[in-house]
Amino acid sequence: MTDNAVPLRLHIPQPVARPGDASRFDYLSFVPGAAVQRPEFDTPEPELREFPYGLIRVIGEDNAAWDPGLDPEMMRSGLRAMLQTRLFEDRMFRAHRQGKTSFFMKSTGEEAIGVAQSLALAPGDMCFPTYRVQGWLIARDYPLEDMINQIYSNEKDPLKGRQLPILYSARDYGFYSLSGNVGSRFGHAVGWAMASAYKGACHIALGYIGEGTTAEGDFHEALTFASVYRAPAILVITNNQWAISSFAGIAGAEQTTFAAKALAYGLPGLRVDGNDFLAVWAATKWAADRARANLGATVIEFVTYRVAGHSTSDDPTKYRPADEPSHWPLGDPIERLKVHLIDVGEWSEERHAQLESELTETLRAAQRAAEAIGTLGKSKPSVAEMFEGVFKELDWRAIEQRREIGI
Amino acid sequence: MATMTMIQALNSALDVKLGDDPDTLIFGQDVGYFGGVFRVTDGLQKKHGMQRCFDAPISEGGIIATAIGMGAYGLRPVPEIQFADYILPAFDQLVSEAARLRYRSNGEFWAPITVRSPYGGGIFGGQTHSQSPEAIFAHITGLKTVIPSNPFDAKGLLIAAIEDDDPVIFLEPKRLYNGPFDGRHDQALKTWAGDPTAEVPEGHYTVPLGKAAIVRQGSEATILAYGTMVHVAKAGIADSGVDAELIDLRSIVPLDVDTIVASVTKTGRCVILHEASRFGGFGGELAALVQERCFWALKSPIERVAGWDTPYPHAFEWDYFPGPGRLAKALKRTMENH
Ligand SMILES: Cc1ncc(C[n+]2csc(CCOP(=O)(O)OP(=O)(O)O)c2C)c(N)n1
Numbered sequence: 001m002t003d004n005a006v007p008l009r010l011h012i013p014q015p016v017a018r019p020g021d022a023s024r025f026d027y028l029s030f031v032p033g034a035a036v037q038r039p040e041f042d043t044p045e046p047e048l049r050e051f052p053y054g055l056i057r058v059i060g061e062d063n064a065a066w067d068p069g070l071d072p073e074m075m076r077s078g079l080r081a082m083l084q085t086r087l088f089e090d091r092m093f094r095a096h097r098q099g100k101t102s103f104f105m106k107s108t109g110e111e112a113i114g115v116a117q118s119l120a121l122a123p124g125d126m127c128f129p130t131y132r133v134q135g136w137l138i139a140r141d142y143p144l145e146d147m148i149n150q151i152y153s154n155e156k157d158p159l160k161g162r163q164l165p166i167l168y169s170a171r172d173y174g175f176y177s178l179s180g181n182v183g184s185r186f187g188h189a190v191g192w193a194m195a196s197a198y199k200g201a202c203h204i205a206l207g208y209i210g211e212g213t214t215a216e217g218d219f220h221e222a223l224t225f226a227s228v229y230r231a232p233a234i235l236v237i238t239n240n241q242w243a244i245s246s247f248a249g250i251a252g253a254e255q256t257t258f259a260a261k262a263l264a265y266g267l268p269g270l271r272v273d274g275n276d277f278l279a280v281w282a283a284t285k286w287a288a289d290r291a292r293a294n295l296g297a298t299v300i301e302f303v304t305y306r307v308a309g310h311s312t313s314d315d316p317t318k319y320r321p322a323d324e325p326s327h328w329p330l331g332d333p334i335e336r337l338k339v340h341l342i343d344v345g346e347w348s349e350e351r352h353a354q355l356e357s358e359l360t361e362t363l364r365a366a367q368r369a370a371e372a373i374g375t376l377g378k379s380k381p382s383v384a385e386m387f388e389g390v391f392k393e394l395d396w397r398a399i400e401q402r403r404e405i406g407i
Numbered sequence: 408m409a410t411m412t413m414i415q416a417l418n419s420a421l422d423v424k425l426g427d428d429p430d431t432l433i434f435g436q437d438v439g440y441f442g443g444v445f446r447v448t449d450g451l452q453k454k455h456g457m458q459r460c461f462d463a464p465i466s467e468g469g470i471i472a473t474a475i476g477m478g479a480y481g482l483r484p485v486p487e488i489q490f491a492d493y494i495l496p497a498f499d500q501l502v503s504e505a506a507r508l509r510y511r512s513n514g515e516f517w518a519p520i521t522v523r524s525p526y527g528g529g530i531f532g533g534q535t536h537s538q539s540p541e542a543i544f545a546h547i548t549g550l551k552t553v554i555p556s557n558p559f560d561a562k563g564l565l566i567a568a569i570e571d572d573d574p575v576i577f578l579e580p581k582r583l584y585n586g587p588f589d590g591r592h593d594q595a596l597k598t599w600a601g602d603p604t605a606e607v608p609e610g611h612y613t614v615p616l617g618k619a620a621i622v623r624q625g626s627e628a629t630i631l632a633y634g635t636m637v638h639v640a641k642a643g644i645a646d647s648g649v650d651a652e653l654i655d656l657r658s659i660v661p662l663d664v665d666t667i668v669a670s671v672t673k674t675g676r677c678v679i680l681h682e683a684s685r686f687g688g689f690g691g692e693l694a695a696l697v698q699e700r701c702f703w704a705l706k707s708p709i710e711r712v713a714g715w716d717t718p719y720p721h722a723f724e725w726d727y728f729p730g731p732g733r734l735a736k737a738l739k740r741t742m743e744n745h
Contacts, residue, residue, distance in 0.1 A: 012457045018440065102531035102721070153722035161722025164533030180535025181493060182465060215464030216496065245441035246462045319441045376531075376722075386715065386723040397686055397716040405726065 013249035019317060023327035028303070030055045030329075038065035038282070041289040045268050052259035052269035055303060058278035059340045068282040072346035075337065078119055078277050079347070081139035082111040082334045084359045088134075088144065089308075091363055092151055096312045100375035101151045101165050107132040109275065109307035109325070110240055112333035115139045116280040117206060117236075121174070121288060124203040128176045128189035131166055132238065132306075133208055140173045144363060148370035154379040156370075161381045162389065183209055183216035186235070190226045193233035193297070204232040204291045206284075211258050211301075212243020215251045219261075223299070227265040230296030234287040235267075237299065238274065240306035245319040262299035274302025275333040278340070303330065383407055411607040412599045414584045416558035417447050417523075420565035421485065423611050425455040428483065431569060433460040435470060435487030435523075444489060445525055445584060467497035471522065475505050475574075478518040483569055491526030491578055492535045498543075505574040506549030521568045525581035526554075527635055527682055528719050529588060529728055537719035539634075539683035544576045545659050545692065551575040553616060553658040556583065556637040557604030560657060563614030571616060580634040588635055589642035590730035617661030621670070625652035628676035628741050631667060631693055633657065636680045636729070643680075643734030649742055651678070659689055667693070668700045675706040676741045680734055685713035710737040 016024045036054035039047065058066050070078075089106040096104045107114065114133030118140055121127070127136055137147065149156040151165040159169060169177035176192075179185055189207030196203045209219055214237055226233055237258045241248050251258075262269030268290070272283040280302065287298035305328040309316045341347035373379055384407050387398040394402075411419065424431045433448055439462040442449030452460040463470050467488055474484040488494050494501070501522070509517040528537035544552045553568055553575055555561035561579070568575040582588045586598040599605035622637060627649050632640045633656040644651045652670050656663065671677045677697050679690040690711040697709055712729045720727055 010458055012439075012461045014457070103533075157722065162534070162718070162720045164536070164721050167533070180533060181496070184496075212465045215466040215469065217466065217468050218496075243436075243465055244444065245437045246465075250462045251464055313444070380722040383723060383726050386717055386720050386726055390717050401715045 013247070013254050015247035015249065015320070017321050017324065019319065019321055021321055023321045023324040025327060025329050028329070038286070041286050042293060042295055045266055048268045049263060052257050052262060052271050052301070055271050055273055056279050056283055057273040057276050058282060059276045059336050066279060066282045068278055068285055070278065070281065072341065072344070074119065075277070075341055076347065078115055078139070079334065079337050079341065080355060080359070081115045081119070081135060082277070082337070083356060084363070085111045085115065085135040085138045086334060087356070087359055087363055088138065088147070091367060092148070093312065095151070095367070095375070100371070101153070102376055103165050103312055104151065105131045105166055105311045106308040107135060109328070109332060110238060110304045111135045112277045112280050112337070113236070113238055113274050113302050113304065116277050117284050120281050120284045121206060122203070123174065125206060126174050126176055126189075126192055126203065127206040128185045128192070128208060129178055130182070130208045130210055130238065131178060132240075134166065134168065137168065137170055137173055137175055142170055142173050144366035145369045148367055149373060152370055152373075152375045152379075154370065154374040155381055156373050157381060160385040160388070162385070183213040183218035186218045186222040187225065189233055189235065190222045190231045190297070193231040193291070194225070194229050197232055202292070204234065204288060206234045206236065208236050208238060210243060211237055211239035211248050211253070212246060212251050214258055214261065223262070223265045223267065226297035227267050230294065232291035232294070233297040234284065234291060235297055235299045237301045238304060239301050240304045242306050242310070242316070242320070244310045244314060257301060259299060259301035267297055267299050269299045269301065271301045271303065273330055274304030275330040275336060277333055277337040305330065408606045408608055410600055410605045411558045412585050412605070413555070413558045413561050413579070414445060414447055416562040416607045417565055417579065418449060418451070419607065419609065420562040420569075421448060421451055422454070424485070424566060424569050425451060425459050427611065430481060431483045431485060432458070432477075433485045433487065434463045436463055436465055436489045438462060438487050443487060445581060447523070447579070448487065467493050468500055471497035471500040471505065474520045474522070475500060475508065475518045478520045479508070479516045483519050483521070485521045485523060485569055488522060488524040490532075490536050491524040491540055492538045494522070494524055494540060494576075501544070501550060501574070501576070502547050506547050509573070510549060517572060518574045519572045521565070521571070521575045521577050523565070523577045523579060525584070526578040527580045527582055528724060529582040529592070529635065531721065531724060532719075533721040534718045539681070539714070541578060541659055542683060542687065542689040545689050549574070550660065551616060551658065552578065552660045554578045554580065554634040555657065556580070556634050556655050557587070557602070558599055558607050559604045560614050560620070562607055563612050564616065564657060566611060567613040567616050570613065575616070578634070582635045583638070587638045590639040590728060591642060592725050592728075614657070616658045617663055619657055619663035619666040620655045621652065621666065622655050623651070623653040625650045625674065627651060627674055628678060628738060629654060629667070629670040629674045630678050630680060630734070631656060632680040633659065634682070636682055639729065639731050640680055640734060642731035643738065646731050647735035647738040649738045651738060664696060664700070667697065671697050671701040672704045675704050677701070677705070678710045678712065678734065678737050678741055680712045680729060682714050682729060684716045685711055686716045688713055707741050710741055712737045
C-alpha cells in the first residue's frame with residue numbers, strides 16, 4: 001500500500017454567486033461567432049469537433065454563414081408566438097396565485113427554443129417536449145382555450161383531469177405526452193425516430209432535455225441508441241443554468257460543455273445561443289437536413305437562462321442573487337428579434353405595441369371562455385373519467401370500483 | 408421539549424446524526440444550500456459544512472448507487488430522493504444491489520443507507536408527485552420500509568433508521584409535513600401545534616423499527632394503517648361510532664405481527680387502510696397474514712380500504728384518496744355483516 005502525499009479530498013461544486021453576492025457569468029466562455037463557420041450539413045463528424053466549444057450566434061454577430069435567411073413574415077410569426085407565450089405564462093402564473101390552478105411553470109427567457117423549432121420543423125415531425133417548450137404549441141396555433149382548460153383541470157380539459165397542468169399532450173401538433181419524470185422521454189424520441197427510419201417515412205424526432213437532467217441515465221442511453229442506429233433525431237439540451245436550486249456545475253458544467261457530451265458517442269454537437277431566434281432556427285435546420293439525409297442524430301446545446309423561478313412552488317432569490325437575470329449576457333430572445341426586425345426595416349415599436357395589445361385581447365378572451373367553464377375545483381370532468389384509459393378496455397376492478405362510488 | 412412540525416422533527420433527526428456521527432452524510436437534489444424542496448434539510452449545510460450535506464445530480468440511479476458504494480466503505484449516507492415517484496429510476500440499484508449486498512457477499516459488504524423520500528398524495532401533485540410505492544419495496548426481501556405518522560415518531564424512527572445496518576426506505580407522508588390530515592379536504596388545515604406527538608425532544612432518541620403503536624384502544628374491530636391514513640382512520644372511527652382499535656404500523660418491514668395478531672384476536676374484526684392502489688397493495692399481505700393467524704377469531708371478512716386501481720389522477724384527487732367516509736362505511740359493514 002502506498003501512502004498518498006496529500007490526503008484525498010471530496011470536491012463539491014459551488015456556483016460563483018449566491019444571494020448577497022454580485023451576479024457573475026464570466027465562467028461561460030463564448031468563442032465569437034466567426035470561430036464557427038457553418039459547415040455543410042453532411043460534413044463527417046470528426047471534422048465538427050470544435051463546435052461543442054464554440055457558440056453559434058446570428059443576431060448582432062454579422063454571421064452571414066449561419067443566417068437562415070428567413071423571410072420577414074416568418075420572423076414576425078416567431079416574434080408573435082414568443083410574445084404570446086410570454087403573455088400567456090404571465091397570465092397563468094397570476095391565475096395560480098389566484099387559486100385557479102394547482103401548479104404552473106414558465107419558460108421566460110427561453111421562448112426562442114420551442115417557438116423557432118416548432119416553426120422550423122415539418123408538421124409530421126414529432127417533438128418530445130419538456131415543460132418549458134409550450135411555445136411549440138403556441139407557434140402552431142394550438143387553441144389557447146384548450147391549454148387553459150387543461151391548466152384549470154376543468155370539464156373541458158383535453159386530458160380529462162388525469163394529468164398535472166402544463167403537462168400537455170397534443171399529437172396532432174407534433175407534441176408528445178409529457179411525463180413528470182424528467183428525462184424519461186428522451187429515449188422515446190430516439191425510438192420514434194428509429195421507427196420512422198424503419199418504416200421508410202420522412203419524419204424526424206426532436207427530443208428535449210434540461211441540462212440538469214443530462215445526469216439521468218436516460219440521456220446517455222438515448223445518445224447510445226441514437227448513435228448506434230443513426231436515428232433521424234435532434235437531441236436538444238436546454239442549458240438554462242439552473243435545475244431548481246442546483247447550478248449547472250452539479251450536472252458537470254465545470255468540466256466541459258453539454259454539447260461536448262456528444263463527442264463520446266460519435267455524434268455532432270452544436271453549442272448555440274438559445275436566446276437568438278435565428279441561431280436556434282439555423283442550428284435546427286442544419287441538424288434536420290442531416291437527419292433527413294440519413295446521416296443520423298445531432299446533439300444541440302442551447303445556452304440560455306431561466307429568468308423565472310423553477311415553478312410556482314419555487315423562490316429563486318433563496319439560492320441565487322436576486323438581480324442575476326438582469327446580468328445574463330445573452331439578452332432576451334423577444335427583445336433581440338424585435339430589435340433585429342426593426343433594424344432591417346420590417347418592424348416598429350408602434351407595430352410591436354399594437355401586437356402586444358392584440359395578443360393580450362386574444363388571451364383575455366381565451367381565459368374568459370375557460371373560466372366560464374370553471375377553474376380548479378369549480379368544474380371537472382366526470383368522475384367516471386378517473387377509471388378510463390388505464391387499459392384500452394375497463395377491467396373488472398374499474399367496473400366494481402366505479403360501482404362502489406355510485407357511477 | 409419543543410413543539411415541532413414533522414419537517415422540523417426530521418431536520419432535527421438529521422442534525423443530531425450529523426452532529427454525533429462523522430460518517431453520516433446527506434446528499435440529494437437541492438438538499439444543500441437550498442435545504443430541499445420541502446425544506447427538510449434546511450440549514451444543515453450551513454451548520455455542518457459542504458461535505459456533510461450537498462446537492463446531487465438529477466440521477467436517482469446514480470444517487471443510490473453512490474450511496475451503496477459509500478455504505479460499503481463504512482459511511483452511513485442518507486440520500487434524499489425528491490419525490491418517492493422518482494425512486495423508480497433507482498429501483499434496480501435498490502432491489503438488485505442494496506437489498507442483497509449482505510446476503511450475496513456472505514456478510515463481507517453491506518449497505519447501511521437510509522433513503523428518505525416524501526411520498527403520498529393530497530397535494531394536487533398529479534400522477535408523478537403523489538404515488539405510494541411502499542408495497543413494491545415490501546416485496547423485496549432485504550429492504551426495510553418505514554413510514555412515520557407524526558413528528559415524534561418521525562424523528563425517533565429516522566435516527567433508528569440511520570443507525571440501522573440495513574438499507575432502509577424512509578417514506579415521509581408529505582401531506583403530514585405541516586400538520587395532521589384527516590382526509591377532510593374541504594375543511595381548514597390543522598397544524599401540529601397542540602398535538603401531543605409534536606412534543607419532540609431536542610436531542611438523541613430512537614423509536615425502534617418494527618414496533619407498531621396502538622393509537623386508540625378499542626374492542627369491536629382493528630384498523631391497520633400507517634402514515635397519513637392513521638389520521639384518516641381516527642376521523643373515520645369517530646364518524647362510524649364503532650369502538651375500533653387503531654394500530655399505526657410505523658414500519659411495514661419489519662412488521663410487528665404480534666401486535667396485529669393480539670389485536671385482531673381480541674376484536675375479531677379487521678379493516679386495512681392504505682392510500683396506495685388496492686390490487687397487489689400491502690393490504691393484501693396484511694389480509695393474508697391476519698387470515699392465516701387469526702382465522703378462528705374472525706367474526707367477519709377482512710376489509711380493505713385503499714386508493715382505486717388507477718394512476719393518481721390530478722383533478723380527482725379527493726375521489727381517489729381513501730377518506731374517512733369510506734373507512735366509516737367499511738367499519739359499519741364489518742359490524743353489520745355478522
Ligand atoms: C426523475 C425525476 N427526478 C426528479 C424530478 C424533480 N425535478 C423536477 S424538475 C427538476 C429540475 C430539472 O432541471 P433541468 O433538467 O435543468 O430543467 P429546467 O427545469 O431547468 O428546465 C427536478 C429535479 C423529476 N421531476 N423527475
